[in-house]
Amino acid sequence: MQFGPLTLKRCRYGWMLFTGPYIGKCFDLYGEYSETEVGMMRAFVRPGDTVLDIGANIGDLTVPLSQMAGPTGRIYAVESHPDVFNILCANLALNQIGNVIPLNAFMRASEGAAVKEEFVRKDRESKAVAIDELALDSCRLIKIDVDGNELDVLMSGAKTIAKLRPVLYFENDVREKSKDLLDYTLSLGYDLYWHKAPIIGANNFFGNTVNHWHPRTIVSLMMLGMPKEAGLAMEGLPKVQSADEWPV
Numbered sequence: 001m002q003f004g005p006l007t008l009k010r011c012r013y014g015w016m017l018f019t020g021p022y023i024g025k026c027f028d029l030y031g032e033y034s035e036t037e038v039g040m041m042r043a044f045v046r047p048g049d050t051v052l053d054i055g056a057n058i059g060d061l062t063v064p065l066s067q068m069a070g071p072t073g074r075i076y077a078v079e080s081h082p083d084v085f086n087i088l089c090a091n092l093a094l095n096q097i098g099n100v101i102p103l104n105a106f107m108r109a110s111e112g113a114a115v116k117e118e119f120v121r122k123d124r125e126s127k128a129v130a131i132d133e134l135a136l137d138s139c140r141l142i143k144i145d146v147d148g149n150e151l152d153v154l155m156s157g158a159k160t161i162a163k164l165r166p167v168l169y170f171e172n173d174v175r176e177k178s179k180d181l182l183d184y185t186l187s188l189g190y191d192l193y194w195h196k197a198p199i200i201g202a203n204n205f206f207g208n209t210v211n212h213w214h215p216r217t218i219v220s221l222m223m224l225g226m227p228k229e230a231g232l233a234m235e236g237l238p239k240v241q242s243a244d245e246w247p248v
Helices: 020-030 035-042 062-069 082-094 150-155 158-164 175-187
Strands: 006-011 014-018 050-054 074-079 100-107 127-129 141-144 167-171 190-198 219-227
Touching: 006 020, 014 020, 014 082, 035 062, 035 167, 035 190, 035 219, 050 062, 062 074, 062 082, 074 082, 082 100, 141 150, 150 158, 150 167, 150 175, 175 190, 175 219
Parallel strands: 050 074, 050 141, 074 100, 100 127, 141 167
Antiparallel strands: 006 014, 167 219, 190 219
């Protein structure tokens, strides 16, 4: 069904309202988005868990996360752009999701941190919030996808991360920012692993085997961070040996 520029379809985890050339196109053609990221987070999130989805966009990962955490869990879905935030809230309503707290805000540690204009609107003020301001008493996982501002988001949660030791799952696809991001996260006492996550898969919900972006394969370059004290080795994922490295 079409609603102006927006499309509504029944997808893998429920009804999704969407638009856009990547996330929207994935839902339109495949009925899902970045199922490898969903699978990675599913390995850690359990019913009753608290999760932060920072850079929630239209709820593409929020909706499956809400199902993983169940009715006793809590998902904080943070999206800075008001128009995208409205679609996020629509998708929560369409699927009658009651365990998600949506926040129209951008997360940062410092007032001077730059925020890309495409993630805010000049005619509407999106508030700045730090993870530590949420005053969480538990947190199982923090997922961050904010297109180059991941370091500032992590720094905004220094106290929360030190106290609660959540699993960290964040994008790291800006090479010139990678060293500082990895240096900081390693200093928190985390083991880091590279996770290259294709945004589409062969076993997608619609069974569509045609790659819309052929011959390219669109991949999200993600990092998985595990507290060292957990003593868990993530088999199959390359472990970060140095903050200077970059995957081939």
